[in-house]
Amino acid sequence: MKSAKPNQGWKSKLHEIIYEADTPMGKWFDIVLFILIIASVILVMLESVKEIDAEYHQILLSLEWAVTIFFTIEYIARIVSIKKPFKYIFSLYGIIDFVSTIPLYISYIFAGSQVLLAVRALRLLRVFRILKLVQFLGEASQLTKALKASRAKIAVFIYAVLILSVIMGTIMYLIEDDSAGFTSIPRSIYWAIVTLTTVGYGDIAPQTSLGQLIATIVMILGYGIIAVPTGIVTTEFAKQGNTKKDQIHLNTLCCSACSVEGHRDDATHCFNCGNEL
Known part of the structure; x- marks a missing residue:
């Protein structure tokens, strides 16, 4: 039991950084992630321009691999840091994260599939968490x-x-x-x-x-x-x-067990799974 505590400690810290947008480290992580997503989409666009790709193909490929490796590590970290990983894997964000990570790997099997990396633009949906614009999500719900x-x-x-x-x-x-x-x-x-x-x-x-x-x-x-x-x-x-x-105001707090967001400000337990927040 004693050895489980430090293990749970680093997982909790990792979860706080990756999933929480209200903490300083979580905010910086999301901002870096946001910048890399934009950079990745730009790289795919530049690669589609034949003149640019002919001259800078190796540089673009190296940068794309660097971004892909980062996203791969991030995807694995999201799975490891959550108590119920399948909740994340089969969630909307989990599917988007997976689909936006694998194209460069499968491009060595199916030629041309790397252009699917442009789907990473969908990950820009996380801007709602990064900028804490929860009220915009509320307006979207009203619409x-x-x-x-x-x-x-x-x-x-x-x-x-x-x-x-x-x-x-x-x-x-x-x-x-x-x-x-x-x-x-x-x-x-x-x-x-x-x-x-x-x-x-x-x-x-x-x-x-x-x-x-x-x-x-x-x-x-x-x-x-x-x-x-x-x-x-x-x-x-x-x-x-x-x-x-x-309506009651909701925050960006993310449950460490099921990854559900949108909890009340005064909530102490997740409304979806009952896990302590």
């Missing part, structure tokens, strides 16, 4: 609830837009000829959707006066259509905001 609450209205709206696109596309197919690009009803519907959503690729354009008049009407309708889902979601978001004052 998610607002989208769920308005999904039925949005579904009806999308259905109405599709019907309108089919009608407008069919009319344009009857008015315009093949030389204008309206060679079929599906292609005409494609034009209606592109125009109605104000994207306007310009690959298909009406040539007749009547067709251009209809196109003008569709474009104007597009501006009104954009405002509808925005208004629906905004209303639901406002409703969510009215209940925000009753």
